[in-house]
Amino acid sequence: MPEAIKIGLLGLGTVGRGVYKILTENAASIACKVGAPVQIKRVLVREPGRKRGLEIEPEMLTVDVNEILDDPEIKVVVEVIGGIHPALEYALAALERGKSLVTANKDMIALHGRELFAAAETSGADLLFEGSVAGGIPIIRPLKQCLAANRIREVMGIINGTTNYMLTRMTREGCDFNLALEDAQAKGYAEANPAADVEGMDAARKLAILASIAFNSRITVNDVHVEGITRITSRDIAYARELNYVIKLLGIAKETPEGVEVRVHPTFIPVTHPLAAVNDEFNAIFVRGDAVGETMFFGRGAGEMPTGSAVAADVMDAARNILHGVSGMISCTCFENKPLKPVGLVECQYYVRLQVADRPGVLASIAYAFGDKEVSLATVLQKHTNGQNAEIVLITHRVQEQNLQDALRLVERLSSVNEVSNFIRVEGES
Amino acid sequence: MPEAIKIGLLGLGTVGRGVYKILTENAASIACKVGAPVQIKRVLVREPGRKRGLEIEPEMLTVDVNEILDDPEIKVVVEVIGGIHPALEYALAALERGKSLVTANKDMIALHGRELFAAAETSGADLLFEGSVAGGIPIIRPLKQCLAANRIREVMGIINGTTNYMLTRMTREGCDFNLALEDAQAKGYAEANPAADVEGMDAARKLAILASIAFNSRITVNDVHVEGITRITSRDIAYARELNYVIKLLGIAKETPEGVEVRVHPTFIPVTHPLAAVNDEFNAIFVRGDAVGETMFFGRGAGEMPTGSAVAADVMDAARNILHGVSGMISCTCFENKPLKPVGLVECQYYVRLQVADRPGVLASIAYAFGDKEVSLATVLQKHTNGQNAEIVLITHRVQEQNLQDALRLVERLSSVNEVSNFIRVEGES
Numbered sequence: 001m002p003e004a005i006k007i008g009l010l011g012l013g014t015v016g017r018g019v020y021k022i023l024t025e026n027a028a029s030i031a032c033k034v035g036a037p038v039q040i041k042r043v044l045v046r047e048p049g050r051k052r053g054l055e056i057e058p059e060m061l062t063v064d065v066n067e068i069l070d071d072p073e074i075k076v077v078v079e080v081i082g083g084i085h086p087a088l089e090y091a092l093a094a095l096e097r098g099k100s101l102v103t104a105n106k107d108m109i110a111l112h113g114r115e116l117f118a119a120a121e122t123s124g125a126d127l128l129f130e131g132s133v134a135g136g137i138p139i140i141r142p143l144k145q146c147l148a149a150n151r152i153r154e155v156m157g158i159i160n161g162t163t164n165y166m167l168t169r170m171t172r173e174g175c176d177f178n179l180a181l182e183d184a185q186a187k188g189y190a191e192a193n194p195a196a197d198v199e200g201m202d203a204a205r206k207l208a209i210l211a212s213i214a215f216n217s218r219i220t221v222n223d224v225h226v227e228g229i230t231r232i233t234s235r236d237i238a239y240a241r242e243l244n245y246v247i248k249l250l251g252i253a254k255e256t257p258e259g260v261e262v263r264v265h266p267t268f269i270p271v272t273h274p275l276a277a278v279n280d281e282f283n284a285i286f287v288r289g290d291a292v293g294e295t296m297f298f299g300r301g302a303g304e305m306p307t308g309s310a311v312a313a314d315v316m317d318a319a320r321n322i323l324h325g326v327s328g329m330i331s332c333t334c335f336e337n338k339p340l341k342p343v344g345l346v347e348c349q350y351y352v353r354l355q356v357a358d359r360p361g362v363l364a365s366i367a368y369a370f371g372d373k374e375v376s377l378a379t380v381l382q383k384h385t386n387g388q389n390a391e392i393v394l395i396t397h398r399v400q401e402q403n404l405q406d407a408l409r410l411v412e413r414l415s416s417v418n419e420v421s422n423f424i425r426v427e428g429e430s
Numbered sequence: 431m432p433e434a435i436k437i438g439l440l441g442l443g444t445v446g447r448g449v450y451k452i453l454t455e456n457a458a459s460i461a462c463k464v465g466a467p468v469q470i471k472r473v474l475v476r477e478p479g480r481k482r483g484l485e486i487e488p489e490m491l492t493v494d495v496n497e498i499l500d501d502p503e504i505k506v507v508v509e510v511i512g513g514i515h516p517a518l519e520y521a522l523a524a525l526e527r528g529k530s531l532v533t534a535n536k537d538m539i540a541l542h543g544r545e546l547f548a549a550a551e552t553s554g555a556d557l558l559f560e561g562s563v564a565g566g567i568p569i570i571r572p573l574k575q576c577l578a579a580n581r582i583r584e585v586m587g588i589i590n591g592t593t594n595y596m597l598t599r600m601t602r603e604g605c606d607f608n609l610a611l612e613d614a615q616a617k618g619y620a621e622a623n624p625a626a627d628v629e630g631m632d633a634a635r636k637l638a639i640l641a642s643i644a645f646n647s648r649i650t651v652n653d654v655h656v657e658g659i660t661r662i663t664s665r666d667i668a669y670a671r672e673l674n675y676v677i678k679l680l681g682i683a684k685e686t687p688e689g690v691e692v693r694v695h696p697t698f699i700p701v702t703h704p705l706a707a708v709n710d711e712f713n714a715i716f717v718r719g720d721a722v723g724e725t726m727f728f729g730r731g732a733g734e735m736p737t738g739s740a741v742a743a744d745v746m747d748a749a750r751n752i753l754h755g756v757s758g759m760i761s762c763t764c765f766e767n768k769p770l771k772p773v774g775l776v777e778c779q780y781y782v783r784l785q786v787a788d789r790p791g792v793l794a795s796i797a798y799a800f801g802d803k804e805v806s807l808a809t810v811l812q813k814h815t816n817g818q819n820a821e822i823v824l825i826t827h828r829v830q831e832q833n834l835q836d837a838l839r840l841v842e843r844l845s846s847v848n849e850v851s852n853f854i855r856v857e858g859e860s
């Protein structure tokens with residue numbers, strides 16, 4: 001068997017530990033599959049003396065990144081530090097030196113994908129990032145290879161485990177947002193500052209990566225319309241159930257004749273939709289292609305071993321390519337430049353919840369206001385009437401976002417309407 | 431851009447038409463992704479004059495396979511004839527001439543995988559067969575690459591669309607096996623002779639392929655314990671529902687300390703299991719790895735365009751490898767030789783349905799017989815009592831198959847037991 005392919009690991013946090021364990025424990029079968037042993041030579045850490053619950057020889061650890069970047073024997077650099085700086089500088093330096101780069105860093109790829117790919121193409125190195133989206137679930141390689149013959153029409157995913165865990169609790173137990181958040185924090189699913197998760201930015205970064213690959217056109221996180229789950233109440237969850245839907249935070253990307261739409265927001269989906277059964281901290285990505293039809297990829301979207309599994313697989317591919325002298329064979333696939341669709345032109349159904357005066361003619365005036373903006377109603381429920389006030393819940397037919405917003409402004413001004421309490425998009429009807 | 435990579439297509443049936451359409455309609459983006467155009471040069475058919483609902487130049491068609499096999503310009507041969515002969519002879523001839531082979535032929539791969547891989551390795555060609563299992567769902571490449579760093583513990587799949595469609599109808603509408611079969615035949619999901627589907631052999635072939643890759647050890651269709659769905663009655667389906675299960679025909683492969691178990695049979699799975707929501711003609715494969723945990727791959731398991739999608743993706747990979755001179759880089763992964771576990775040692779829970787005399791002490795005598803063979807009972811239901819006879823349904827705790835069979839023989843001999851009506855394995859409890 002040929003000599004070992006040597007790896008440099010940047011970071012020994014959660015994912016780094018997973019990668020180390022997998023490449024060490026499964027070394028024998030990994031060597032058989034790659035055609036050569038894959039061996040971690042050096043690991044960049046901040047505090048070499050720290051306890052890590054990991055058997056690792058102290059001489060492998062270094063605090064000096066150049067011991068990895070400048071080591072010609074190291075052919076693959078694995079970046080699992082996270083964040084933008086100094087991860088980006090290290091990644092670019094590795095690529096510029098012709099080393100293949102494997103990363104699980106969604107922030108870096110979503111924001112700096114273009115320059116990273118340019119560096120990889122210049123030096124002919126591999127740039128692999130399966131672990132950056134949906135942890136252990138294979139989705140980058142399936143999109144880039146397995147479904148490559150398709151024109152992808154739509155990607156729709158539960159790509160944030162924290163919010164899926166929270167929404168699952170809210171759905172199962174009827175608890176409210178704050179309690180669900182506290183529980184997610186206690187379980188370690190949510191960070192002390194949960195903003196990136198609950199406000200949708202984490203999902204937006206992953207969606208930008210998925211959409212870029214799906215549509216062969218660079219989409220950055222700034223292109224994504226983002227709404228989080230902070231305004232979802234247990235009331236909305238209860239109505240969803242009554243109407244045979246569940247609420248999920250979805251990343252949705254579609255190619256339409258008017259351009260590409262990319263958005264992250266809480267969404268009503270029918271209970272019969274494959275994504276509706278994806279609960280707890282699990283992730284899943286639903287993909288529709290012109291040839292394959294509907295497919296879905298399900299699994300754990302985060303964690304030491306699941307994300308480690310994705311990173312280790314990328315390391316194996318990078319090592320195999322080095323062995324055969326074909327690094328960089330599958331590079332950036334953004335060879336098109338597709339326009340974005342303005343969010344006002346996005347079309348879907350909407351759930352709307354209103355507080356109104358409980359008197360004759362109110363429903364008629366509301367229906368009239370919606371109709372005036374060409375919004376037609378599919379379902380109307382009136383509930384919680386107390387003689388003075390009532391709650392109206394309705395689901396519209398498909399309508400453009402701008403018409404819906406115009407209609408809501410009109411409805412809000414009606415004297416009989418006290419409040420537009422919420423509106424939530426509805427997706428996934430066939 | 432480099433010159434086109436030329437393809438020879440053997441067969442223009444359902445899948446062949448799909449491959450032709452995809453490679454033609456999506457030619458531009460396929461060329462960008464591969465790095466060179468991918469062009470079908472010649473197509474082997476039996477009747478060149480036949481109407482096909484396809485725009486294809488008559489001079490591309492040939493009835494002589496040697497016009498493809500002997501054409502040095504053709505670098506990739508796509509075998510979508512199906513069956514063993516002459517597909518196998520053509521496939522071997524193509525590989526021996528150094529051409530890469532793409533096939534969707536599960537029968538051929540499950541029975542002759544070893545000699546096909548040997549031929550591919552000798553000539554250094556690619557042998558790709560994503561379309562042979564679960565149609566358009568990416569599963570071969572995910573197992574070979576994306577999850578390659580894992581030690582796979584378990585593969586459990588709905589890999590026959592016909593029987594899944596039938597069981598879905600039986601579950602939703604309470605209809606019986608024969609009606610469900612007639613309906614599947616009317617819809618074109620089941621063939622006039624449905625034996626391969628309903629008796630489980632189709633699933634067994636696919637399971638042999640999946641298990642070989644998952645466990646890095648050659649498993650043939652003859653190693654698979656196979657039971658079909660012919661003995662599933664609407665009564666069993668109703669009890670499953672009452673007990674919070676659904677019945678699916680599963681292909682199950684597990685690695686255990688006592689060896690690899692591979693089996694196809696109808697199975698009770700909890701309604702909360704990800705596979706339980708996979709309905710109609712859809713397929714899904716659930717995979718458990720030591721690092722990634724639980725993952726699932728869902729989609730259409732058959733049909734012109736879905737299977738065409740998988741075959742076309744393989745063609746793209748083969749073409750890209752030819753372009754870079756690295757065909758055969760990922761070859762046979764059966765580098766281990768794992769023992770099979772005898773079916774008597776397989777452990778799971780069981781559902782058992784019995785017809786008994788309706789008199790005091792019967793349940794006690796049955797429970798005693800089970801206990802005598804170390805089978806302990808988790809759930810017991812007694813139903814449909816008419817004063818003379820009753821039906822007893824029970825679910826056992828985990829038990830070895832041989833003990834369950836011994837217990838059933840004992841129970842059958844009890845004077846109070848009229849009949850053991852059915853027993854069905856239970857899987858998927860966490």
